[in-house]
Amino acid sequence: MRAIHALPTDGTTMPHTSGAAEARPLRIVIVGHVDHGKSTFVGRLLHETGSLPEGKLEAVEAMSARRGMPFEWAFVLDAMQSERDQGVTIDTTQIRFKTAARPYLVIDAPGHKEFLKNMVTGAAQAEAALLVIDAAEGIQEQSRRHGYLLHLLGIRQVAVLVNKMDLVGFSADRFGNVAEDFRAYLAELGVQPTCIVPISAREGDNLVRHSPRMPWYQGPSVVQALDSFAYTSLPVDRPLRMPVQDVYKFDERRIVAGRIEAGRLAVGDTVLFSPSNKTAKIRSIEAWHVPAPPREAYAGQSIGVTLDEPIFVERGEIMSHVENPPVLTTVFKARLFWLGATPLRIGSTYKLKLATTEATAVVEAIERSIDTAELASLPPDRIERNGAGEVVLRTKRMLALDEYTANPRTGRFVLVEDHLPVGGGIVSMEGYPDQRQLVTVRATNITQVGHAVSRAARAARNGHKGGVLWFTGLSGAGKSTLALALERELFARGWQVYVLDGDNIRSGLCRDLGFGPEDRAENIRRVGEVAALFADAGFLVVSSFISPYRADRQRAREAAGEAFHEIYVKAALEVCERRDPKGLYKRARKGEIKEFTGISSPYEPPENPELVVATDALGVEDCVALLLRYVEEHFRV
Amino acid sequence: MDHLDELEAESIFILREAKAKLDKLAILWSLGKDSNVVIWLCRKAFFGHVPFPVMHIDTGKKFPEMYAFRDRYAKEWGLNFLREECPPLEATDPTLPPAARSAARKTLGLKAAIQKHGFEGLILGIRRDEEAIRAKERYFSPRDETGQWQLKDQPPEFWGQYMTSFPQGTHVRVHPILHWTELDIWKYTRREGIPVIELYFAKDGKRYRSLGDQDITFPVPSRADTLDAIIAELETTRTPERVGRAMDHEAEDSFERLRAAGYM
Numbered sequence: 011m012r013a014i015h016a017l018p019t020d021g022t023t024m025p026h027t028s029g030a031a032e033a034r035p036l037r038i039v040i041v042g043h044v045d046h047g048k049s050t051f052v053g054r055l056l057h058e059t060g061s062l063p064e065g066k067l068e069a070v071e072a073m074s075a076r077r078g079m080p081f082e083w084a085f086v087l088d089a090m091q092s093e094r095d096q097g098v099t100i101d102t103t104q105i106r107f108k109t110a111a112r113p114y115l116v117i118d119a120p121g122h123k124e125f126l127k128n129m130v131t132g133a134a135q136a137e138a139a140l141l142v143i144d145a146a147e148g149i150q151e152q153s154r155r156h157g158y159l160l161h162l163l164g165i166r167q168v169a170v171l172v173n174k175m176d177l178v179g180f181s182a183d184r185f186g187n188v189a190e191d192f193r194a195y196l197a198e199l200g201v202q203p204t205c206i207v208p209i210s211a212r213e214g215d216n217l218v219r220h221s222p223r224m225p226w227y228q229g230p231s232v233v234q235a236l237d238s239f240a241y242t243s244l245p246v247d248r249p250l251r252m253p254v255q256d257v258y259k260f261d262e263r264r265i266v267a268g269r270i271e272a273g274r275l276a277v278g279d280t281v282l283f284s285p286s287n288k289t290a291k292i293r294s295i296e297a298w299h300v301p302a303p304p305r306e307a308y309a310g311q312s313i314g315v316t317l318d319e320p321i322f323v324e325r326g327e328i329m330s331h332v333e334n335p336p337v338l339t340t341v342f343k344a345r346l347f348w349l350g351a352t353p354l355r356i357g358s359t360y361k362l363k364l365a366t367t368e369a370t371a372v373v374e375a376i377e378r379s380i381d382t383a384e385l386a387s388l389p390p391d392r393i394e395r396n397g398a399g400e401v402v403l404r405t406k407r408m409l410a411l412d413e414y415t416a417n418p419r420t421g422r423f424v425l426v427e428d429h430l431p432v433g434g435g436i437v438s439m440e441g442y443p444d445q446r447q448l449v450t451v452r453a454t455n456i457t458q459v460g461h462a463v464s465r466a467a468r469a470a471r472n473g474h475k476g477g478v479l480w481f482t483g484l485s486g487a488g489k490s491t492l493a494l495a496l497e498r499e500l501f502a503r504g505w506q507v508y509v510l511d512g513d514n515i516r517s518g519l520c521r522d523l524g525f526g527p528e529d530r531a532e533n534i535r536r537v538g539e540v541a542a543l544f545a546d547a548g549f550l551v552v553s554s555f556i557s558p559y560r561a562d563r564q565r566a567r568e569a570a571g572e573a574f575h576e577i578y579v580k581a582a583l584e585v586c587e588r589r590d591p592k593g594l595y596k597r598a599r600k601g602e603i604k605e606f607t608g609i610s611s612p613y614e615p616p617e618n619p620e621l622v623v624a625t626d627a628l629g630v631e632d633c634v635a636l637l638l639r640y641v642e643e644h645f646r647v
Numbered sequence: 648m649d650h651l652d653e654l655e656a657e658s659i660f661i662l663r664e665a666k667a668k669l670d671k672l673a674i675l676w677s678l679g680k681d682s683n684v685v686i687w688l689c690r691k692a693f694f695g696h697v698p699f700p701v702m703h704i705d706t707g708k709k710f711p712e713m714y715a716f717r718d719r720y721a722k723e724w725g726l727n728f729l730r731e732e733c734p735p736l737e738a739t740d741p742t743l744p745p746a747a748r749s750a751a752r753k754t755l756g757l758k759a760a761i762q763k764h765g766f767e768g769l770i771l772g773i774r775r776d777e778e779a780i781r782a783k784e785r786y787f788s789p790r791d792e793t794g795q796w797q798l799k800d801q802p803p804e805f806w807g808q809y810m811t812s813f814p815q816g817t818h819v820r821v822h823p824i825l826h827w828t829e830l831d832i833w834k835y836t837r838r839e840g841i842p843v844i845e846l847y848f849a850k851d852g853k854r855y856r857s858l859g860d861q862d863i864t865f866p867v868p869s870r871a872d873t874l875d876a877i878i879a880e881l882e883t884t885r886t887p888e889r890v891g892r893a894m895d896h897e898a899e900d901s902f903e904r905l906r907a908a909g910y911m
Binding site for chain 2: 244260268269296308349431
C-alpha cells in the first residue's frame with residue numbers, strides 16, 4: 011500500500027498549469043471523536059475531488075473482498091496492516107487533494123484519547139481545521155477536547171461537519187440541535203466556527219455539491235467551506251524577531267544564523283540581542299548560490315547575517331530591532347495543554363524550550379486546571395494528562411519572549427520531561443512587568459542621569475505603575491469630588507498618588523495665564539506636561555480639569571504616552587446646572603461669566619475615553635469603587 | 648516567498664537544529680534526487696559548506712551511472728565522503744520476500760557503519776509522500792537501542808520544537824525534506840540547477856522514477872527526457888513514485904517490516 015500523491019483529472023477540479031507561481035497547498039487537519047467518520051470523510055473527499063491514485067479504489071475494493079469485509083471508504087487511508095487490524099487510525103498521515111480553487115494537504119489526526127499527542131502533532135501544522143461530529147451520537151469527549159486544543163494551538167479557522175446525516179434521516183432538527191450545542195461550547199472558548207455543515211461522508215452528501223436530500227440546508231458545501239479558508243500569512247508586519255539558532259565560523263565570516271519568525275530586517279539596521287542586551291549593526295546578509303547578496307530579509311526566511319562588531323552572541327538569543335524588543339522576564343503566566351504521563355504539579359521542574367532557547371522552569375502556581383472533555387474546572391493542585399490549565403512559570407535564567415497575542419511564534423513554548431515533550435503553552439504577561447529596564451541599568455551602568463532609576467524599578471518599589479488619570483467633564487460633573495475621594499482611598503492603600511487641579515496649578519505654575527482661549531489651552535498644556543513628569547516619577551496623577559477641547563486632551567495624551575488614561579466624568583448639563591456647587595452656572599446664565607463651558611462655550615466629549623463614570627446615574631461611593639477597580643486593574647504591578 | 652522558498656526555509660531550519668543539538672551526525676547519500684537535494688540544502692544552510700560526513704552504503708549493485716555520479720560530485724562538492732559496504736545476502740532475514748531481503752542488506756550495512764563510526768544520528772532524504780509508512784514519520788525520529796522504530800509511540804512534534812535530547816543509546820534519524828513532494832524535488836532541482844543522474848531521463852520510452860539496486864529497480868514507461876518534461880509528467884500522473892521498486896509490492900507489510908527494522 012502506498013501514500014496518496016496524485017492529481018485530479020475530472021471535471022470538478024482545475025487542471026494544473028505549470029510555469030506561473032502556483033498556490034501552495036493549504037494545510038488542513040481533520041479532527042473529532044473516534045468513529046465519528048474522519049477517515050471515511052477523507053476517503054470519500056479524495057474520491058469526490060478525483061484525487062485518488064489510479065487503481066487505488068479498485069485495489070482497496072479487491073482487498074476488502076479478499077478479506078470478506080464490506081468495502082469502507084476509510085480503508086483507502088488505512089494503509090497499514092496494523093491499522094486495519096485495530097480498525098483505528100493511529101497517527102497523522104498526510105494526504106493531498108485539489109479543488110478548483112487550490113491544492114490541499116490533509117493531516118488526518120487520530121480520534122483516540124491515547125493518541126492526543128499525535129493529534130497535537132498533526133493539528134499544530136495546520137492552518138485550518140475540520141471538526142467531525144456524528145449526528146447520531148452528538149458531541150463526545152474528543153469533540154470537546156479537540157475543539158479546545160485547536161484553540162490553544164492557535165488555529166482560528168474551524169469548520170464543523172455534522173456527519174452521518176443518513177443515520178438520522180437527514181433531519182434538520184437533529185442537525186440544528188447538534189449544531190447549536192457545539193456552537194455554544196465553542197463560544198465558551200471564544201471560538202466562532204466558520205460554518206457548520208451537515209454531511210454524509212459515506213454517501214457523499216454536501217461534500218462537493220449540495221445534497222438534494224437536505225434542501226433545508228443553505229450554507230456552504232464542504233469544498234466551499236474549505237475554499238473560504240485563508241492561508242496563514244507570515245507576520246512580516248510585526249516587530250522583528252529572529253531567534254539565534256547558531257553562530258558559524260566555517261571560513262573567515264562569523265555568521266549569526268536563524269529563521270526570522272516575525273518582521274523584517276535590512277543591511278545597516280541596528281539590532282538588539284536579548285537577553286544579553288547587546289547591539290550591533292547588520293553588515294551583510296549572507297547566502298549561498300543566489301544571484302546577488304540579499305539586502306533585506308523577511309519573516310519565514312532562514313537566513314544568516316554578519317555584524318559590524320564582534321560581539322559575543324549565542325544560540326537562544328532573540329535578535330530584534332532596538333525599538334520594540336521582546337519582553338525580558340523570569341516569570342510569566344501561561345495557558346497550556348498537558349500530554350505527560352505524570353501530572354503537572356506545583357513545584358515541578360521542567361526543561362522549557364521557547365524558540366531556540368532552553369531554560370529550567372519551575373511551576374510556581376496552578377491558577378486553573380481544566381478537564382477539556384467537559385470544560386470543567388478541577389482542583390488546581392495538578393494538571394492531568396490530556397488536560398489543560400493556567401499556570402505561573404518561573405525560570406532562573408532571564409528569558410526573552412513575547413506575549414502570545416503580540417508575537418505568537420516567540421510567545422509559545424514546549425515543556426520537556428525526561429527528554430520527552432510533555433506540554434505546550436502560550437505566554438501571558440498579565441500582571442507581570444517587563445524586566446528589561448531593570449536589566450538594562452544593571453548591565454550597562456553607563457546610562458544617562460535621567461534613567462539611573464528606571465520606570466520599572468520605581469513601579470516595582472511602589473507596587474504600581476505611574477500614570478495619569480485625566481478627568482474631563484463639565485463643571486459640576488463631580489471631577490474634584492471624585493478625584494479627592496480616589497486620592498484618599500489610594501493613599502490609604504499605600505499608593506503614590508497626587509491630585510492636580512485648578513487651584514494648585516493656577517496659583518503657581520500658571521499664575522501668568524488668564525482665561526482667554528489661548529491661555530486656557532496653554533494652561534492645559536502645562537498641566538499635561540507636569541502630569542507626565544509625575545507619572546514618570548512613579549506617581550499616579552489624578553488631574554481634574556474641565557479641559558473641554560479634544561485637541562488639548564490629545565496633547566496631554568501625547569505628553570504622557572501610554573500612561574495616559576482619559577476618564578470621562580459624565581453628567582447631563584441639566585444635572586450639573588441643578589447641582590451648581592459654586593453658583594457659577596447662575597452667574598453664567600446672567601452673563602456675568604463669559605465663555606462658560608456648556609453655556610456659552612462648547613464642551614467636546616471624549617470619543618474613546620478609557621473609562622466613563624456617569625455621576626448622574628451612580629452615587630459617589632459607586633463611582634469611587636468603579637475608579638478603584640479600574641486603577642487596580644491597570645496600574646497594580 | 649514562493650512555495651519552494653518556504654520548503655527550503657523549513658528544511659534549512661531543521662538542518663541547523665540538527666547541527667546545533669546533535670553530535671556525530673552523517674548524511675546518508677543514496678545518490679538519488681532526494682539525497683542530492685539534502686546535500687544542496689546543507690550548502691544553503693551552512694553557506695556553501697557541508698559540515699557532516701556524507702556516507703554511501705554501497706550494495707555493490709548500483710548502476711554504473713550512479714557510481715560515476717558519486718565519484719564526480721563527492722570531489723566537486725568537496726564532501727567528506729565515506730563509503731561503507733553491505734554484508735552478503737545470507738546475512739539477512741530469510742523470511743522476507745526476495746526483493747525485500749535484498750534491500751535488507753542495506754539495513755545491515757547501515758547498522759554496521761553506524762556502529763563503526765559511532766554516529767548518534769543520520770540525516771536522510773525521505774519524504775512523507777513517497778510511501779504510506781514514511782508519512783507517519785517525524786522530522787526528528789528516535790530509534791531505540793535495538794535500532795527499532797516505535798511507530799506507535801512517537802514523540803509529539805509541534806511549533807518547530809523537535810525532540811533533540813535522548814536517553815543513552817538512542818539513535819536519531821533526521822528528515823529535513825519530509826514535507827516535500829516528488830514534484831517539489833524536481834522543481835527545486837530545476838530552479839537550483841542541481842545535477843542529477845541521467846537514468847531519471849527517458850531513453851527508448853522508459854525512465855527511472857526512483858533509483859535503487861539494479862536487480863530490484865525497474866524503469867517505468869515515460870517520454871520525459873528533460874527536467875521540464877519530468878515536471879510536466881508528474882503534474883498529471885496518477886502512478887505512484889515507487890512503482891518500480893520491487894520490494895514494496897511483494898506483500899502488504901514488506902515495507903513496514905523493513906522500516907521497523909531500521910530501513911530508510
